[in-house]
Amino acid sequence: MRPRFYELLRRALDEDENVWAVTAEIGSTPIGPHPRHVDVGIREQLLIGVAAGLALEGRRPVAHSYTPFLVERPYEQIKLDLGHNGLGAILVSTGASYDAAREGRTHQAPEDVAALAALPGWTIHVPGHADELEHLFRDALRGDDRVYIRLSAEANHARVDGGGFTLLRRGTTGAPLVLAVGPTLAPTLAATAELDVGVAYLATVRPFPRAALPEALADGDAVVLVEPYLAGTSSAEVSAALLDRPHRLLALGVPNEEFRHYGTGPEHRAAHGLDAQGIRASLEGFLRRAAGI
Amino acid sequence: MTTFTSLGYDDLPELLTLLTGDEKHDRSSLSTLDAIWVLYDRVLDDGDRFLLSKGHGPAAYYAVLAAQGLLPVELLEGFGGFDSPLGNHPDRVLAPGVDLSTGSLGHGLPIAAGVALTGRRVFCLVGDAELEEGSNWEAVQFAGRSRLDSLTVIVIDNHSSTGGWPGGIGPRFAAEGWTAASADGRDHDALEGALTRRRENAPHVVVAEVARR
Numbered sequence: 001m002r003p004r005f006y007e008l009l010r011r012a013l014d015e016d017e018n019v020w021a022v023t024a025e026i027g028s029t030p031i032g033p034h035p036r037h038v039d040v041g042i043r044e045q046l047l048i049g050v051a052a053g054l055a056l057e058g059r060r061p062v063a064h065s066y067t068p069f070l071v072e073r074p075y076e077q078i079k080l081d082l083g084h085n086g087l088g089a090i091l092v093s094t095g096a097s098y099d100a101a102r103e104g105r106t107h108q109a110p111e112d113v114a115a116l117a118a119l120p121g122w123t124i125h126v127p128g129h130a131d132e133l134e135h136l137f138r139d140a141l142r143g144d145d146r147v148y149i150r151l152s153a154e155a156n157h158a159r160v161d162g163g164g165f166t167l168l169r170r171g172t173t174g175a176p177l178v179l180a181v182g183p184t185l186a187p188t189l190a191a192t193a194e195l196d197v198g199v200a201y202l203a204t205v206r207p208f209p210r211a212a213l214p215e216a217l218a219d220g221d222a223v224v225l226v227e228p229y230l231a232g233t234s235s236a237e238v239s240a241a242l243l244d245r246p247h248r249l250l251a252l253g254v255p256n257e258e259f260r261h262y263g264t265g266p267e268h269r270a271a272h273g274l275d276a277q278g279i280r281a282s283l284e285g286f287l288r289r290a291a292g293i
Numbered sequence: 294m295t296t297f298t299s300l301g302y303d304d305l306p307e308l309l310t311l312l313t314g315d316e317k318h319d320r321s322s323l324s325t326l327d328a329i330w331v332l333y334d335r336v337l338d339d340g341d342r343f344l345l346s347k348g349h350g351p352a353a354y355y356a357v358l359a360a361q362g363l364l365p366v367e368l369l370e371g372f373g374g375f376d377s378p379l380g381n382h383p384d385r386v387l388a389p390g391v392d393l394s395t396g397s398l399g400h401g402l403p404i405a406a407g408v409a410l411t412g413r414r415v416f417c418l419v420g421d422a423e424l425e426e427g428s429n430w431e432a433v434q435f436a437g438r439s440r441l442d443s444l445t446v447i448v449i450d451n452h453s454s455t456g457g458w459p460g461g462i463g464p465r466f467a468a469e470g471w472t473a474a475s476a477d478g479r480d481h482d483a484l485e486g487a488l489t490r491r492r493e494n495a496p497h498v499v500v501a502e503v504a505r506r
Contacts, residue, residue, distance in 0.1 A: 038410060040431070041431075041434070043431035043432075045403060045427075045428040045431055046406065046428065046432055049400065049402075049403025049404045049406065049431075049432065050404075050406055050407035050435075052403075052404045053404040053405060053406060053410065053411075054407045054410065055407075056393070056404065057407075057411045059411065076397060080394070081403075081404055084394050085394045086385070
C-alpha cells in the first residue's frame, strides 16, 4: 500500500499544480525531489503548520509521516491550524497500529483514529487494499476538506468495490452482523466462514454510515465491530446508529494498554486477538453469552 | 452606533474604548498597536497577508482593522459578547479582515512559512515570550535554510519572556540565515524603515522594542 501511495503522489504532483507534498524526513526519499515537494526536516509541528499555510493560499497539501509523528505529536496544530481555521489538507500516515512492531511503542499509534475522530470535520479512510487507496486518494485530491488516510502493511486479498459501507454477506433472520474495518476483512472472513452471521465491510469510518448499519443488521440485535486500531473507537457511532433499537455490541481492536513487546506485525495482531483465530474465539464467546450458554 | 468620518492613528484610542469586553491582556494588546498600525498604514500592499500569531492581544488589531475600514466599527462595541465575532483570540471564520485564527502561541510563524512557500508576501507578528514555544524555532530554522524571502516576522519585545533571550533575539534569527533589524516599537518611521528594508534570498525579522508598562 505504501509504495502505491508514493507512486500516486508523484503522479499527482506531475499532473496537478495545486498539489503539494509536505514531509518530515519520513517518505521524503521515495517521493523524490519535485518543486512542490517540501521536506521540512524532523519538525512535525511545522509539517502541519506549513500544510495549513499552503491551504490558506488555496493549495491542496498532502502531509505524510509515520502515524504517531503525523497525528499525535502535532495534534494541536491539526486541531487549530487546520480545523479551527477551516482549512483542508490530506494527511496520509504509514505504520498503522503495529506495522512497526519491532520499533516498539514509540512508533505505534493505535489511538490515531480515535484522536482524529474527536475533532470535527474529518473524513477518515482505512483502506484494506492498495486499489481502494488509489480510489480514495484521488477523490481526496479533488476536494478541499480535511481527510485522513491510514496506510497499513496489512491488506486484504482483493479490493472491495462500492465505496463506503458494503454488505458482503447476509446471515439468517436475526443473525449478528460483523462489521470489518479495512485490513481486518481478510481474517474476519476466515473467522466467520462457517458461522451464521452477516458480514459487512467499511473503509471510510468517518463519517460513520449511521443509516446503513441498521439496514444491514435487519432483524438482528448483535453487532461485532472489528477495527484494526484502538478497540471501541467506533462504539459510540454504532450506538448512535442504533439509538432506537436495543442491541448488543462486541468491539474488537487493539486493547488500551501499554503493550511491551517487539516482534512482528502478525505476532501483535495475534496477541490482540485480531487474527482469524482470535476473532473467531471472541465471536463464539459473544454468541454463547448471547444464547445464555 | 458610533460613526467616524475620518479614521487615523489619532482615532485609535477612541476605537479602543469601544472594546468594552473582558480583555484580559490589555498590556500586550497595546504593545502591538504601533507595529500593526504601521503595517496596515504604510507597509502592506494588496495581496499581502498579515498573520497575528500573538493572538492574545487582539484589541489593537481590531482597532486598526476598524480604522482601516476592514472591520465595521460597530462590531467593536460587542467585543467578547456571545454573538460578537470579536473575542479575546481572533477567529478568521467570524471576524472580517482577520487572516488567521490564533491564540494558542507558536502557531502563526509555521503557517506563515507555508504561505511564503507559495511566494506570497506575508508578515507575521509574534511576542518575545511567545518565542519560547519550540514550534517557532522549527519555522525559523526551516525558513532561513529555505531562503523564504517573502516572509517577514515582527517580534514585539516587551521583555516578558521568562529568563529573557541572552545574546538578543535578532542574532538568533540571523544564525539561522535571516536578516535582522531592530526598531523602537513606538517609532513609526523606524518601524517602516525596518519592515521595508530590502533583502534578497533571506527571510527578515524586525525586533520592535516596547517598554513594559
